[in-house]
Structure formats: C-alpha cells, structure tokens
Amino acid sequence: MEESGHYYTVYYTSLAAGFDEKLAYRHAVLAQMPDEVAWFDAAHIHILYCKTPASRALSSTQSSASGGGQSIWERSRNFVSDQIDRVTKPVREGLNDRETNLGGASQSIPNDWRHSVEYNLHALAPNNASNLVRSSDFQRKKTTEQLDAEHPASLKFGMLLHRLGDSYSHSRIENSKEMYTVSTRDTRWDCVPVKGLKDDNLGHGTHLTFPDNPLLRQGIFFLYLFNLYEVMQRKVRQYPNLRRNPATTLSFEELKARYQKMFNDTLFSPSSYFKDPSLKEQLMEAIRRDCQSTLGVQMESYRPERFQTQTLQQFLDQHRELNDLNIGEQKLKSTLESMRPELTHADQMTEFFQSMTPDQLKAWQQAEAAKAGINLNNINMNNLWPGR
Template identity: 30%
Template sequence: MEESGHYYSVYYVSIAVGFLNRIARQHAFFAQMPDEVSMLDATDLEVSYLFRTGDIPSSRLVPNSWRLRVEHGLHALTGRSAAAEQERTRQLLLATRDTDFVRLGLLLHRFGDTYAHTQIDHPDILYFADPAFPLTDRAGHGHLRHGHTPDEPWGLGRRALMRRYLTDLYQLFDTMAQRNPMNLRPTLATNKVSLAQVIDDFSMAEQAVDIMIRRRQEACVDSVYDGRRSIPMACFNQDAGAQREYITVLRRRITERTGGISFDPYEPEDQDLLTWQEFRERYRASYPELNQYNDQTIRDAVRQINAETNTIPSPAF
C-alpha cells in the first residue's frame, strides 16, 4: 500500500473517530515507517536478495531468514486467508498499549497490508513470499507479477477492497479511542466524522483521480500526434500524479469536516530509504518514541510479531 494508504488513510480515519491530531499523526507516521526503512521494507529486501551482485553494498545484504520475517510478519505476504490474518492483526492491535507507537505502527502497517496484499486473481488469499520459488516463477515473490497495482487504493479493481479496509480500520480505531479519553479531541461532540462521511470523502478522492487520469491521457495522446510538442514526463509516471491528487482531496476534506484540522504532510515521502539508524536520528526530535528503539530492539519487535502471527521462518532459511 502506498503512502495514501498507510499514512494518509490511517491519519484520516484516526482523526475521524476523534483522536487528537498529535496522536493521529503518530499512528500515521509509524504505520508508514516500514516502507521507509531499508531493513523493514519488503521490496528493498526482495530486490537485494533476488539480484545479489557485487554492486550491492554489504549494508544491504541481510540473511534470508530476516527477509522472510519482514515479508511475512510486517507485510503479510503469507499466502494465507486474508480474513484470518486481518482478524489476527486486529486482535494484536487491540492488545497493544496506546503509548507503544512503534509497535502500533508496525501492526497498523501489517493490518493495511492484509487488505492491500490480497491477490488480484484470488482476493480471499494473500500474496506470498517463498524462498523455494525461483525468480522465473513470480507467484512466490509477493505481488511481483502484478507490479504496484495491488498497493494503489484508487485503482478501479481495488476500490471495494479499500472500502472494506476503511470500514474495519474505522471500527478498530473507534474501539481503541474509547480506552483513553485523554487521547480524544475535546470538540469531538461537534466534529467527529462518521464512517459514511469517510467513505464519501475517499470516493471523492477516487473521482478526482479518474478526472486527472482522463485529462492527462487526452493530453498525452495529443502530444504523441503533434510532432511539434514533446511528450510530458507525466505521461510516463501517472501513478505519482494519481497519488498526489488522491492525497490532496483527503487533506482538504478532513479540514472541511473537522472545522480546521489539517494533516501534517508526510516528511519522508520523497526521500530514499534510510537505514534504521538514519531514520531514527532524522526523526527522533519529532517522534521521541524512536529513542526507545535501537537496531536490536526494532528487530526484537519484528520477531515478536513473527511469533504472535506464526510467521517464523523455517530454520533452513
């Protein structure tokens, strides 16, 4: 799932049910974190494993067992029943302390991926990463055979799935919100956003993406047949434009719905992956919870999720 799913959807729904902005921001930031840190990012680990050459820095080379811990534990690439993994992850989230934002974030990321990583051609089953599959058989390498399409919530084939995710995320956060009134906005009685309104706003974002893509396609076709004009670079990367349009609508709608609350943009959005140490040093001032974790303890947090989700790799790997 892209930033629009892990960061902005979590942020929006957390605000919608009534969390304070600073709490919602932490939910969102840490939910996005696994896709920003090289040792936690499934794609980076998979690519560095599949294309091991002398050009890959030694810092990028990790044991295959760690790759599987991350792909199965954090990104839900287990090949199992999506519904079962969703419920398992929901229960773990409900059992996690409100103040443990790093663990909450890891589990919120997994929760999102139990929806985003359902197979396009078998929607009840998650994609899976299996070391026994060679590169020539893409079925065993996550959603490689379908590219980035599964991670794009605005895609025509993923919109019903996105509504299920939003519904379940809303209910999850609504339950969590009841545990500690100190985490809720004092104005909640007048600016809580209903689930129906959440769905409406995400539908509006999808419609904006449709319009943007249609206009861009028309412009691209025109430029192809007009030899005097160069083809815009946007014609070659429409996903980035779609995500920006989607996010822009969501940010505007949450401000309108709540009478002034605005999203903090996602800071690492346009940056390359960082090591854990780099990520922690860069953001620890804004997110002091990062100070509780070092390279070893973040690995331990992942291993704990592996144990709780029964995603411990075979000793052979």
C-alpha cells in the same frame, strides 16, 4: 499500500475516530515507516537478497564430478542466472550503498530476517503455508486481534497499522481471498522469477505496484477503511484520555462518503496510472484538504517516496517526535518478531480439517466416534464437527 493508504488514511482515520492530533500523526509516521527504512522495506530486501547476484546462490551447489567440470544442468542454471544478474544490475547498483542493517552497518541480508519482514510486517504469506495461513481473512483477523491488544501509542501498534493495510492491499488481484506469497527457502534461486513456471515466490511483483494503489482497488480499500476505523474507534473508547479536545469526529459512513468523493474527484483511470505520476499527489492533496475542511485539522504533509530507502537512524533523525519510544535495533527486532500471527488450537484444527479429502475426513470422524463409543448412523456430522 501506497502513501495515501498507509500514511494519509491512517492519519485521517485516527483523527476521524477522535484521537489527539499528535497521536494521529504518530500513527501515520509509524504506519509509513516500514516502507521507508531499508531493512523493513519488502521490495528493497527482496531485490537485494534474491537478485544480488543470482549466480552467487548457485556457486555453493555446484559440484565437480571430475576435474572441476559441471553438469549440463549446472551450466544451464549458471547461464540463466548470468542473464538475471545482467538484467537486474542497474537496480542492484542503485541499492548496494543501502545494504545496511537497522544499525547502519554494512551487512548481507539473512534469510530469516527477509522472511520476517515480508511476512510479519508486510503480510506476504509463505508459499508453503496452509490454505488457512494464506487466506486474507486469516491475516486480517490476526492483525486486528493484535491491534486490539496493544496500547495505541506503542511502537507495535503503529507497525501493526502497516500490516493491517498490507493484509488488504497484498491480497491477490485475481482472488482477494488469498494473499500474495513469497518463498521462505534459503536460496536466492528460489526467489527469482522463472517465466512460465511460477510466481508464488515474488509477492505482488508479477502485478507490479497495481495491488498497492487504492484508486485501482477501491472495493478492497473500503474494506480496509472499515476495519481500520473500527480498530481506532475501539481504542478511543478504551483510552478516552487520548481524545482530541474539543474533537470533531466522523462516523464510518461519513468518512467513507468523504473518500468516495475524493476518489471521484481525482481524474483517474487504470490506463493513466503509469502515465501520470501526479495522480498519487492529487489524492494525497485531496485528503489533506478534506481533513482541514471537515475536521479542522491541518495534517503534517508527506511527499511520495522519491529517493532510495534510508537507514533507521536517518528516519529517526527526521522524526524526533518518536524519541519517547526509545526505538533501537533490538526493540525493532523483538517487535517485528512478536507480530508474527500465532495459530491457536482452533486454527490448527481448521488447518487439520482443510488438509483432508472428504474420504479422509469421513474415516477420521468414524475413528474418533468409535473411540468414544458413538454410533454415527443417525448423527449429523456437521453438528459434531461444525468447523469443517
């Protein structure tokens, strides 16, 4: 999601729910951080890992049957990869100086780190995952559960706010019940686009940045806003000592009405999305003005990303207000790992049921009933297995 969704909407919603100004600002900064620090930014990592260069991924699989020769298949793959390298060269050259880990050291990107960032942090599900894991409802539910379990001033809470936004914006444009997906395989070849074959390993790359724009997906945005507001309001009730005092607050209906007005006041149309880059700033400026006039709070401003992503240290140098969190490489890595949605026993059973055809399910039900000595003739199966 763009800055208006991650930074400003988190900021405004935190204030609207009643949080202290400094904590609301922390929420906004941490929610924006994953799109600012190079080794947390999904697009940056995907480009570097999957397209730098494509031929490197193929060299390790090349065989030499006799005299170092290559098969027709290998030669054709190398030709395609060379074309990919040529097309992506300008992008790669602009990013190579940022190929550093969280500590700032030059390092190639490990595949497990790429996958953790894309899934744990940006909610881009594995393309080989079950239907349940790839569903947007599952990703939103699991992220909300984790937020409810965290202290609102913690690093993990702030990073989960980013994931919550992406669990909405990274749902597919043509089917918002499903998440965009990425490949988990340890090969760059599996990450690059192959026109006409598949796009399930590219995240929302095939739809460019359209899915991240709140103005383009207002229905999805308001679902996100409701979820975010409910989380913030529960936390304010749980931690009344973190309230703003005195505090002007908004109900969800009031907050939604404010956003609807801001959306309507922004001179926007889908066709103008790429033609007029000032539209993003118009919306952010509208949020700042509205927060000032409605809540009496002047927000710390944030400008759209204009430059390359930065190292962790560069980001922390700009945000000294995070010093008390003692953010370091190991803490960030462990926090990221703990954000991975865990499947409960009930989730596993749901996956199990979803994996069966109707005939397979019927056979399983009969087998389980027989073990328990139950006669199924006059029993409603839906009452026995309501999860199906």
